[in-house]
Structures are given as structure tokens and as C-alpha cells.
Amino acid sequence: MSRFTLDQEIKLVQDEMLLLGSLAEQAILNAVDALRRRDIAAAKSIYAEDQKINSKHFAIENHILIIFATQSPLARDLRILAAMLEIITELERIGDYAKGIAKVAMRLADDETPIPIREISTMADKATSMLHRALGAFVAEDLAAAYAIPREDDEVDELYITIYRKIVQNMIKNPETIDHTNQILWVIHNLERTADRVTNICERIVFIVSGELLELDSSDDEDLDD
Template identity: 65%
Template structure:
């Protein structure tokens, strides 16, 4: 029993660190879009440089998980938890990279004269971060119902992406000289769309933890699970 309690405590500690990493990533994503909205190159540079802290946190968590796997010989559900945490850890680091990419776009744009569909971009960011926050909560709680509901919101992110795409293309057509800059805005929308996709991956790992089944969760509900 003492060994069991120790393993559970260590797993909970790693989950707490994942939530810290998630908070760092959420801050980076919203901060990067806010810097773009305000055309604040200094703030964007800070977000860009802070990505190193996200990377360091990711590697620290990965190391802690691998040590636990090697020393505690987890079985069954515990092993699924640790394997899933490795995957979630990686997904969070990649979302941080997307935020870093958005910050870089702001740095490249500077004060260039180009319209930015910031309302739609901001909506994409708010929705993606909301999905991420709830997905991490569901992961820790092994809340399958929530994990299956969140990916359905990805359609809204895709719809906003399509709106941004059309608006940016219109800018390119009306002013071909802005094509290079407009492509940067396409990259922002792409990064936000990919953030939501990564959240879906986290939801899949939640279902895996709880049920031992691993599959795409888009369009599924609890009635589709063989549990």
C-alpha cells in the first residue's frame, strides 16, 4: 500500500506540472494574439523568447515521467496515465510553438500597412484556448463525456479560419503588393487552427486513459464507446 500511495502521489504531482505548462501555453497563445492586435513588437518578442521556458518545462516533465516509468514499474491504468501524459506534454509544447510563431509574425509585420482580420483571429484564439483549458481539466479528471464534447467545437474554429482566409485573399487581390505580408496572416490563422487540432489529440488521450481505447474522437459520444 505505501508503494501504491507513493506512485499515486507522484502521478498527481506530474499532472499538476502539466497544468502549469498548460497555463504557460494559454498565456502565450492569448498574449501572442493580443500583441498582434496592438501591433506591439516588444510584447511579441517577449512571448517569442518565453517559449524557451515552455520548452524547459516540457523536458522536465518528460524526464519525470520517464524516471517514474523506469523506477516504479507502473501497470495497467497507471501506465496508460503516464503514456498519455507524455503525449499531452508534447501536444502542449507544440501549441506553445504555434504561439511563438504568431509572435514572430507580429515581429515581421512591424507597423506595415496591411489590414488584419483581428476580430476573427481573436475569436479563434479565445475558442482554442478555452478548448485547451477545459481539455486539460477533463484529462486530469478522466472526464470522458467532456473529452468527447470539446472536439465538436473544432468546427467553429475551422469556420473562423475560412473567414480569415477569404478576407486575407481579398486583401491580396485588391493590393497584390501585400501578398507577402498577407501570407504571414494566413500563417497566424493556420497556427490557431492547428492549436484546436492539438486539443482534440489531448481529448483522445483522455478517453484512452479512462477506457484503454485509442481512436479519433471527432463526432463521437459516450454511446459509441464499448465501456
């Protein structure tokens, strides 16, 4: 009986986590869309969404803690719950990144300076697609995907560097756009960090399946070599 309810409780938390993931994913996409359309109202609505993300984060955390206290989960169940506790924090952070982008969208709404929006959109699509698939891999306990998804982080990093070079060059040529460029740097930084958070999520999948805590981010080591 108690086994049955623990399984059910874990499934419930998992569904809640997926919903939180969906909120975070859509928040990033909406923020970039608000930036593209220079839409202040849309940017403001992301602030409200972030409130929702934060309170959902707390609700899930609470739910997990109650399960810890009442069901004393062991072994795999314990790992799954601990991993979810970690993942919801990552998702909440991603929500904050979306809010950061929305803030820039509001500031730049009246600025006519062109934004490299196509590249930024590609970056956002890439990062949110990684997030979507990572949470899917969590539910399916798909180890292969957990190892494969973090490798895509390199593509996001590459896009980051491409945009970075482009806008910094522009900033040097047109010093009056320094403020604007700084804002855009903030946007691409947030997107780059989003993809990094996804890597952390993938690490948790490996942890659930194998019980090992691994660093899946290979590019950081390369950065040190440079």
C-alpha cells in the same frame, strides 16, 4: 507505501502538466495580443516564454521516465503516464505555434495594413478555451467533455475559412499586400492547428478512461468527401 508514492508522483506530474498547459494557453493569447497592439517587446517576450515551455516539457518528460524506471506502473497508472507523455508534446507544439504568431507580430509591427484582428482574437479565444477545458477534463477524467470538445474544432475551422476567404480576396484586390496576407495566413493556420492539438489531447482522455485509442476528429473525413 509504494502505492501511495506512485499516486503522489502522478499528481505531481499532473500539476506540472497543467502548468505547462497554462503557459501554452497564455502564450497563444499573448501572441495574438502582441499582434493586435503591434507590440514588438511583447512579441519578443513570447520567445522567452517558449524557452520556458521547452525546458518544462523536458523536465516533465524526465520525471515521467524516472517514474517508469523506478515504480513500474501498470494498467491505468501506465495509461495516465503514457497519455501525459503524449500531451506534454502537444503542449510544447502549441507553444511553438505561439512563437510562430509572435514572429509574425514582430514582422508586421510597422505594417499599417489592417489585420482582421477581431476574427483572429475570436479564433484564439476559442482554441485556448478548448485547451483549458480539455486539460480540466483530463484531470477530472470527464469522458463526456472529451467527446464534446473536439466538436468545437469545427467552429475554429469555420472561422479559419471565413478569415481565409476574406484575406485572400483582399490579396487579389491589392496585390501589394500579398506578403502581409501570407503572414496572416500563417497566424490563422497556427491557431487552427492549436485546436487540432486539443483534439489529440481529448483522444488521450478517452484512452485513459476506456483504454481505447480513437480518432475524435470528424471533420477530416468530411474533408476527404469534398
